[in-house]
Amino acid sequence: MDVFKSNVDVLSKLLPPHLLAPRVGIVCGSGLSTLATCMRGIVEIPYNDLEGFVHSTVPGHKSSLAFGLIGEGEGVPVVAMLGRFHPYEGHVLSSVVYPIRLMAHLGVKDIIITNAAGSLRPSIPVGTIVVIQDHIALPLLTGLNPLLGPPFSPKHARFVPLSDAYSRPLRLAAFRAAHALGLERDALAEGTYTWVSGPTYETPAEGRFLRNAGGDVVGMSTVPEVVAARDEGMNVLVLSLVTNLVVIPDGYRSVREEVEAEIAGQSIVRAPTPTVSHEEVLSVGKQKADVMKSLVAEIIGRLPRA
Ligand SMILES: O=P(O)(O)O[C@H]1O[C@H](CO)[C@@H](O)[C@H]1O
Ligand SMILES: Nc1nc2[nH]cnc2c(=O)[nH]1
Secondary structure (H helix, E strand, O other), X not given: OHHHHHHHHHHHHHOOHHHOOXXXXXXXXXXXXXXXXXXXXXXXXXXXXXXXXXXXXXXXXXXEEEEEEEOOOOOEEEEEEOOOOOHHHOOOHHHHHHHHHHHHHHOOOEEEEEEEEEEOOOOOOOXXXXXXXXXXXXXXXXOOOOOOOOOOOOOOOOOOOOOOOOOHHHHHHHHHHHHHHOOOHHHEEXXXXXXXXXOOOOOHHHHHHHHHOOOOEEEOOOHXXXXXXXXXXXXXXXXXXXXXXXOOOXXXXXXXXXXXXXXXXXXXXXXXXXXXXXXXXXXXXXXXXXXXXHHHHHHHHOOOOO
């Protein structure tokens, strides 16, 4: 399609031929752009040099695509988005998912989407990598869907099923890779990602609501990319790195009880109100960057070579 032509022209001038047709795509989540350093022979291309790309404005996200090779021998050609776009930055959904569509156009078949996320369950502590098996997306259900409007092209479907959105073979590959790397059993979990628009973090009641709805982690990205990737027929793996807890057990004490205890002359232990910050999110990303990087490289190294 024309919308890709100028980018293909730019890329053909800047990339060696063996990197021009990447087979695997990676999307780096907040604080995770170093994931791409698992590639060799990297060529980085700023989004500014490409048409249809907006700018990533969020700390912890770079604004460039990186092309390189992963794995032994000839290696697998890979393209990585070193920074993603979020609707809360003011980007329309078609811009948010445009790089995913370009990846598909270039030949990407398998995509590994990473993100930083809050845990809705104390059984999934900070530092866990959650292999996403499903999602709950209130924005999709209520009218914020990247597929609203005419199909992207006459070749794209009108209705896209999401019952098998998260590739089972890729999820199996993730657990096999973790085993091969000798990661502890608890390093990885399986779960459901809940997508919210952000940029506000959840109130405690919202966190409990999402957990009661069946969510395990929550974040402000990923689902639009998954939808576009499925619209393009790609196999999708999502890895969420838990950077903070959203639902904290016994963290919230009734103020009525506190006053009643005060009146009764009892000593009061006031539970601190937990808050989350993007700095905390980035700092956990930095601590876990190496393990995420080895996992992604191991998964890609194990994919069948086409
Ligand atoms: O999902 P990524 O881009 O990894 O980032 C997550 O971290 C940011 C909030 O700290 C939000 O953008 C949230 O979605
Ligand atoms: N919505 C949301 N996104 C996040 N990204 C990282 N942590 C969080 C969180 O607690 N909530």
